[in-house]
Amino acid sequence: MNYLKKITFLFALAVSSVSAQTYFDQDYYASNLNSFSFFNADLAKITQSPSEWQDQQLHFRWNGHLYVGDHISSQISLRNRLFTGYQWKENSNGFKESLVRDPLAFHSISKDELGLNHQIDRLYIQWEKNRWNFRLGRQRINWGIQNYWNPHDLFNQSNFFDFDYIENPGTDAFRMTHYPKVNQSIEIAVNNDIVAGLYRLNIYNYDFQMLTAKYYDDFCLGLGWSGQLQKMGFRGEFSFFQDFKKNLNEFMGSIGFDYNFRNGVYVSGTCLYKSKTNSFNPLGLSQMEMTAKNPMPFEYNFMYQIQHTLYPLVQVGGVLIHDKNLDFVFINPQITFSIKESIDLMISSQNTWSEIMGETENTQQTVFTRLQWNF
C-alpha cells in the first residue's frame, strides 16, 4: 500500500512538474460483467460445492499517457474492479488473495459481500530517439508471433480463457529495442528471473523472429514466423527449453493458419505441441497460471475459431479447443452487439467437458454478459 502511494505521488509530481512541451492523453473504459455458472451436479456433491452460482463485476480501466518533448514518454494504467457474488463471498480457490499477490494491487474495500480491488498494471518511462528505444518499469512485452499460445511470450503469457483482460498483466522489466534497418529489430529485456533477446527480420514477405533467453532455470532458444501460403495466413512459433539445474529438455511449438472468405467469414486453426504435459484444473480456467513453458497443459492442443460480421453492428463467433484424446473439450460461442457508438454488449458462454474417472463429463457451463463503454 505504501509502495502504491509512493508510485502515485511520484507520477503526480512528474505530471505537475514537467514543462510546456508536455502532452497528456488518457482513455478509459467501464464494463459490467455478469456470469452465471452451472457446475456438474455429481462433482458438486463430492466437492461440497453449489451446483450453480453467480458473480458480478464492475470494471473501470484508466490509461494515462504522458509525452515530454519528442523523446520521453510514460504510461500508467489502473485497473479497478468491484466484485460481488459467489467467488468473492466464498473466496473460492483463494480468489481474494490471488488479486493482491502483486505489490501494486490492493483491496480498498473488503467486506463479506463486496470487494473493491485496484491494480496498477502499466507504469513505465520510455526514452526513444532515432532507431533506439529504452523502456523501464511495468510494461507488456508481447513477443508472440502466433495469434494464440505463444511459447515466445516469456514475460507476459496470456490466458485465452480470461477474455475480460485483453491487456494482460505487465512485467517489471528493462527493455532496449534497436532498429538497425527498416526490416530488422533487436530487443533485449531483463527482469528478476529472465534475460532475453529477440531478433526480428522481414524477408521474402515473411516476418521471422529468433529468440534466446535465460528463463528462470532454463536456457531457451526459439524460432517463429508469420507469412502467407497463397492468400492464407501461416504462422509458427517454436521453443526449446533446457533446465540447466535438472538437466531436462522440453520442446514446444505451435502452427496456425487463418483465412477470410469473401462473404466475411474468418476462420483459423492452431495446433500446439508440448513434449511435457502439465496438470491443470478444468474448474479454474480463467485463473490458470499460464507460462511460456505452459501455454496449454496437454501434449497436443487444438484450437479452431470462426467469426462472422452478420451485420455491421452484430458479430458472431465461436471457439473450439480440445486435446488429442478429447479428454478436454472447450466450446465458446459468442455474440457482440454495438448498441451505441461506444457501447458494446457481449454474450458469451464457456462450456467445458473433461475426463473424470474414465468418463467424459460436462463439468461446467458459464454464461457471461458484458456491457462495455469506451470513452
Place this chain on the structure above:
Amino acid sequence: MKKLFLLFLFVSNVMYAQNAYDIIKRSDEHLRGASNVAEMSIKIERPKWSRTMKIKAWSLGSEYSFILVQAPARDKGTVFLKRENEIWNWQPKIEKIIKLPPSMMMQSWMGSDFTNDDLIKESSILTDYTHEIIGDTILLDRPCYIIELTAKEDAAVVWGKINLYIDKKDFLQMASEFYDEDGYLINKMEASDIRYFEDKILPATLTMTPFEDDGQKTTLQYKSMEYDIDINENFFTQQNMKRLR
C-alpha cells in the same frame, strides 16, 4: 492487305489502351501526389442507425501507407501499415503487431461499405488491371472518360472489373463501379463537394453505395489534406506504427 489491316487494328488497340493507361496514371498521380497526409471521417449509414469513425492517413506513392484510427474510442490508436505488398496491423490494447493475410483485403473496412483494399490500396489500378476507354459522359457538369479496368489473370485483386469515370479536365475520379469476378455490380462510388486543398482540386466527399442494399451507404469526407510532405519510405516502419499520434 489483310495482314496490314490486322496490324493497323493491333496498333490502334495498343494506342487506345495506352491512352486509357495514361489517363488513369495521371488521375492516380493527381490523387496521391508524391506523398500526402489526410484526416477524414467515415460515416456508415443504414436506415435505422449510423456510426462515424475518424482516421488519419499518410501515403507515399502507391507502395507505402499508414492509417491511424482516431475514433471511435474502442479502436483509437489502431494502425495499419502497408509496405509494398505486405500489410501489418498494430493493436495498442494488446501491444501486438499482426501481419495480415492477403485474404483480409476483401473484408469490410471496420464494418463500412469500403473494403480494406479500398483504403489500404494493396492492389494497384495501374498494374493489376488492363485498361480500355469504353465511352464518355458528363458527371456534375464535368465531361468524363469511362474506362473499363479488367483484372489480370494472375493479379491478387478484390474486384473482377472496375468502371472508372475520370474527369477530362482535372483528371478527378468522379465515380467508380465495382464488379465481382462473375461480372455482377457490387458497389458504386461517387465523388462530390469538389474543392481546393492547398492548390490541388479534389472531391472532398466520396460516397460508397452497395448496389443491392437500399438505404445503405458509407461516406468518406476529407477534413484536411496536405501534399508533398517531407517523408520517405523509412517513415513507413513497424517502429513508427507504435509512435503515430
